[in-house]
Amino acid sequence: xxxxxxxxxxxxxxxxxxxxxxxxxxxxxxxxxxxxxxxxxxxxxxxxxxxxxxxxxxxxxxxxxxxxxxxxxxxxxxxxxxxxxxxxxxxxxxxxxxxxxxxxxxxxxxxxxxxxx
Amino acid sequence: xxxxxxxxxxxxxxxxxxxxxxxxxxxxxxxxxxxxxxxxxxxxxxxxxxxxxxxxxxxxxxxxxxxxxxxxxxxxxxxxxxxxxxxxxxxxxxxxxxxxxxxxxxxxxxxxxx
Numbered sequence: 001x002x003x004x005x006x007x008x009x010x011x012x013x014x015x016x017x018x019x020x021x022x023x024x025x026x027x028x029x030x031x032x033x034x035x036x037x038x039x040x041x042x043x044x045x046x047x048x049x050x051x052x053x054x055x056x057x058x059x060x061x062x063x064x065x066x067x068x069x070x071x072x073x074x075x076x077x078x079x080x081x082x083x084x085x086x087x088x089x090x091x092x093x094x095x096x097x098x099x100x101x102x103x104x105x106x107x108x109x110x111x112x113x114x115x116x117x
Numbered sequence: 118x119x120x121x122x123x124x125x126x127x128x129x130x131x132x133x134x135x136x137x138x139x140x141x142x143x144x145x146x147x148x149x150x151x152x153x154x155x156x157x158x159x160x161x162x163x164x165x166x167x168x169x170x171x172x173x174x175x176x177x178x179x180x181x182x183x184x185x186x187x188x189x190x191x192x193x194x195x196x197x198x199x200x201x202x203x204x205x206x207x208x209x210x211x212x213x214x215x216x217x218x219x220x221x222x223x224x225x226x227x228x229x230x231x
Binding site for chain 1: 205207
């Protein structure tokens with residue numbers, strides 16, 4: 001069965017520190033998608049990134065980077081030189097990709113990140 | 118402006134009184150879904166729709182109904198709300214199954230059932 005585990009419920013770091021949010025997933029399929037969403041204090045959900053299971057290249061977007069490792073079933077998210085505006089709840093999610101099957105999306109429980117000035 | 122709208126944004130109701138939360142998108146997206154967000158549980162998918170007249174259950178469909186008569190609208194119906202349905206609800210849409218995870222979320226509806 002699908003499962004997404006974000007073991008860190010809450011993290012606090014001082015501004016300018018780097019921080020890594022962990023995401024570990026379980027799936028029975030070889031084809032699947034992983035992604036991250038951000039939910040700032042205002043409450044909206046913002047898409048950050050999607051990766052498919054065949055693309056293990058790490059990705060960098062500005063201060064954000066993602067480390068996808070199939071060997072450890074992890075898709076970790078690192079913020080470099082954190083800023084107060086990065087304070088939010090971050091969700092990792094998973095969906096399997098099988099023709100003619102349902103497309104449920106499973107979210108982790110989220111990690112609340114506090115960036116302290 | 119591309120957006121997903123939900124109404125109402127806040128609702129307080131009583132047990133058993135039927136209610137509908139509307140969701141509308143202006144991007145001609147095929148795929149729409151509803152989630153509920155609860156403390157410590159994250160986001161859980163309630164129902165989703167891959168296109169008009171095609172809906173299916175997510176992980177927590179009990180107590181909810183949906184319909185997809187038009188592409189742009191995907192209302193969530195609570196026929197007989199109960200206090201355990203007090204939650205923050207999000208509607209989301211994406212262009213198609215191929216872009217499944219580049220979802221656009223609505224602003225959320227905070228529902229309280231007393």
